[in-house]
Amino acid sequence: MKVILLCGGLGTRLREETEYRPKPMVPIGGQPILWHIMKTYAHHGFTEFVLCLGYKGELIKDYFRNYLWNRSDVTLKLGRSRQIIYHNSHEEEDWTVTLLETGLNTMTGGRLLRAMQHIGDEDVLLTYGDGLTDADIGASVRFHEENKALVTITAVQPAGRFGELGIDGVTVRSIEEKPKTKFINGGYMVVDRRVRQLLDGDDCVLEREPLQQLARDGMINAYCHHGFWQCMDTFREFEMLNKMWDAGTAPWKVW
Template identity: 60%
Template sequence: MKVVILCGGLGTRLREETEYRPKPMVPVGGRPILWHIMKHYASFGHKEFILCLGYKGEVIKDFFRNYHWNTSDVTIKLGANAEPVYHNAHDEEDWTVTMVDTGEKTMTGGRLGRVLPFIEEEEFLLTYGDGVTDVSIAKVVDYHRAKGADVTLTAVRPGGRFGELGLDEGMVTSFMEKPEDSPAYINGGFFVMKKAAIKGLIPGDDCILERGPLETLSKTGRLAAYTHDGFWQCMDNVNEMAMLNTLWNSGKAPWKSW
């Protein structure tokens, strides 16, 4: 299955780090958080990625264009036409990464709509470019198919400030972006989607995935939720970035599935 990752937002709440790079490129343990997300998917056999670029997308393009250079020790002679010698092998040789400029001001649903032509299969995976988890992607896919849903999201339990999901026997009955009370389960991303179902719900670039398509699917009983009580953490601010780096540097990062 192809994996679509939303990488185009401005990351305004992490402005200290995102003034010169997009949020998915903010490092955790010396590698972009985007790399950690991709490594998790790849550990479940999903190695075809479609990155929805927007704000400072050229930084992401440069990273993957120069992947060996960015991730290896290297020796280079300073003569004319000298070829660098890379001293590190890596496990990403079989990845395919398609990077699509989906516009700097395009909303999340609009970004997805722009990359649907790159997806030939009936089903695909989608997530945000700023959160990590230890959820089993295989179990989310199996659950999605068992439920016969059009879209399945991963429902997680974080602290406050996120929108709450109403759940009934594994199906989403309400999709509230910012309720006043503390949430129970919230949308943690890590979706499985049917292309035909989601395509008809995206009218254009102004479509916000969470307010239009997902709300519509929840009202019609077509949006499922795989509840995950394990680790999940987004990176919205400096404190969350520091916490993820501390976990990684301790050697006990819960999301490290590879």
């Protein structure tokens, strides 16, 4: 099963970083957040990736084109018979990465449609290029296959930003620091190939009519994940994730 990653958005809420690079290339511990997401999928056995590029997609292309060069010790033989010798191996050697130009202004549904047309008639895994989790991807696929919905969404409960007061009249009876919110779409999805029939071009926003229609029809299931999940929408979240990685406490590092 191939993994489609939506990597083409502008990332305007993280302008401090995305002015210079696409959001999936914003680094955590020296590697792009995109690499962390792909490492999670690879840990669960999914190593075929289709990256839907848009904004500054050339930087993502450059990263993977030079991947071995940047991660290896290298010997260069100069002259007429030039040769490059790489001295290192790396865990990502079994990855297959397709870099697909899907347009600067294409919406999420349009990007998915272009990708599904490119990879053929099969179910896919789908996620965005800005969220990290320790969810069991393989378990979500098995759940999807057993329950036979058209889309399975990994549902998560992020911590709220503010404390919650339990108020009885005007009296505060309880204070809960950063309580869990309701379940939200964690962005890690299993998508049946038939969903492509609901995608009607580059202006299609996946999260609007296609998913809303499927929800009304009872064709979306939630795989509830109670562990770690965190998106990187703001500079504060960027700093938080880097601090976790640097301290050796990154919950998403399951590999």
